[in-house]
Amino acid sequence: METSITCYTRGTFLSNVSSQRSTVLPSLPSISRSFNLRSLKSSSLFGESLRTVSKSSLKVSKTKSSSSLITRCEIGDSLEEFLTKATPDKGLIRLMVCMGEALRTIAFKVRTASCGGTACVNSFGDEQLAVDLLANNLLFEALNYSHFCKYACSEEVPELQDMGGPVEGGFSVAFDPLDGSSIVDTNFTVGTIFGVWPGDKLTGVTGRDQVAAAMGIYGPRTTYILALKDIPGTHEFLLLDEGKWQHVKDTTQIGEGKIFSPGNLRATSDNPAYDKLINYYVGEKYTLRYTGGMVPDVNQIIVKEKGIFTNVSSPSAKAKLRLLFEVAPLGFLIEKAGGYSSDGTQSVLDKVINNLDERTQVAYGSKNEIIRFEETLYGTSRLKAGQPVGAAV
Numbered sequence: 001m002e003t004s005i006t007c008y009t010r011g012t013f014l015s016n017v018s019s020q021r022s023t024v025l026p027s028l029p030s031i032s033r034s035f036n037l038r039s040l041k042s043s044s045l046f047g048e049s050l051r052t053v054s055k056s057s058l059k060v061s062k063t064k065s066s067s068s069l070i071t072r073c074e075i076g077d078s079l080e081e082f083l084t085k086a087t088p089d090k091g092l093i094r095l096m097v098c099m100g101e102a103l104r105t106i107a108f109k110v111r112t113a114s115c116g117g118t119a120c121v122n123s124f125g126d127e128q129l130a131v132d133l134l135a136n137n138l139l140f141e142a143l144n145y146s147h148f149c150k151y152a153c154s155e156e157v158p159e160l161q162d163m164g165g166p167v168e169g170g171f172s173v174a175f176d177p178l179d180g181s182s183i184v185d186t187n188f189t190v191g192t193i194f195g196v197w198p199g200d201k202l203t204g205v206t207g208r209d210q211v212a213a214a215m216g217i218y219g220p221r222t223t224y225i226l227a228l229k230d231i232p233g234t235h236e237f238l239l240l241d242e243g244k245w246q247h248v249k250d251t252t253q254i255g256e257g258k259i260f261s262p263g264n265l266r267a268t269s270d271n272p273a274y275d276k277l278i279n280y281y282v283g284e285k286y287t288l289r290y291t292g293g294m295v296p297d298v299n300q301i302i303v304k305e306k307g308i309f310t311n312v313s314s315p316s317a318k319a320k321l322r323l324l325f326e327v328a329p330l331g332f333l334i335e336k337a338g339g340y341s342s343d344g345t346q347s348v349l350d351k352v353i354n355n356l357d358e359r360t361q362v363a364y365g366s367k368n369e370i371i372r373f374e375e376t377l378y379g380t381s382r383l384k385a386g387q388p389v390g391a392a393v
Helices: 079-086 090-111 131-146 265-269 272-283 294-304 323-336 367-378
Strands: 005-009 069-073 114-116 119-124 127-130 149-154 171-179 190-198 212-218 222-228 234-239 245-251 255-263 306-311 340-342 362-365
Touching (some): 069 079, 079 245, 090 171, 090 190, 090 222, 127 131, 131 149, 131 171, 131 190, 190 294, 212 294, 212 323, 222 294, 222 323, 234 294, 255 272, 265 272, 294 306, 306 367, 323 340, 340 367, 362 367
Parallel strands (some): 149 171, 255 306
Antiparallel strands (some): 005 069, 114 119, 171 190, 190 212, 212 222, 222 234
């Protein structure tokens, strides 16, 4: 549903956050798999305004409710305008803007990657790096220069890295730097996923504790899809030729529609319930829309406002999707968009993240599709009492 979302904002605009176009970058330091924050030096990645702001000048200010005013997050807003209207948290605004700068640069690097053999590479200073490691470096640097990230970790560096930000008023971020990196060479759409949690914890929390989540999508268009805890909807920003992010769509409802994206189909060989579900989709003449990339398949549900994505495990095909880096952030985006998520028995946002590498099966989609998914796999659905539907009948 394309609408304007009424947002509430307190205080003043975030100062000195610019959106300057990134093209070919000068030499940047390499971040190895054994990441060392001290290797991050001053960079021109984010432009002068973001490089020169000191941590001491970036303090979270508490404003009085008497200064509250109602504004509107409108189609056509820039990223900075939207965020300033959507949240009074200047630290969160700055972090999301810095991540947007990194996504823009990653999009350029993916577009200009040379692919051959086993990896797609691009230059990163004097070193030729695979694009997933290059993306990883850029995102860590973005979080470092935001000054509001306390801890960060990624699928490439699955250990907590101290980014130097505050605990109170700061955030911890988990990200998949380039989901679908194995299909860059075939020119399929790929993307970045990240979730933002308050404070200094990324374990012992749930996906529902996120204050924001987002994905960057590098396809024919480059888009930045984000959701914030305090406002409804999931919001799409388009990267324009001049290098700015422009608000182009809000999604607040996921309706019913016969589109399916079935991941991990090898599990149907020894998971009869999943095989039954897939046969239902085929028998009911659902349209197959599966790219092999989780980001474009889930984004399709948000943009088309209908459909179902599944990735189910079996005794021989174990769950491979990581709860922290992929499943929880995408679950946040889907549920803020008006959809539902499930691991078969509960929302993925209610699963406690016990360790950084925890994995799970998952489905995202409309309410009726998630009911069908849960009832087919386990006989009942938490979303509906009574008569089973669809493939379980």
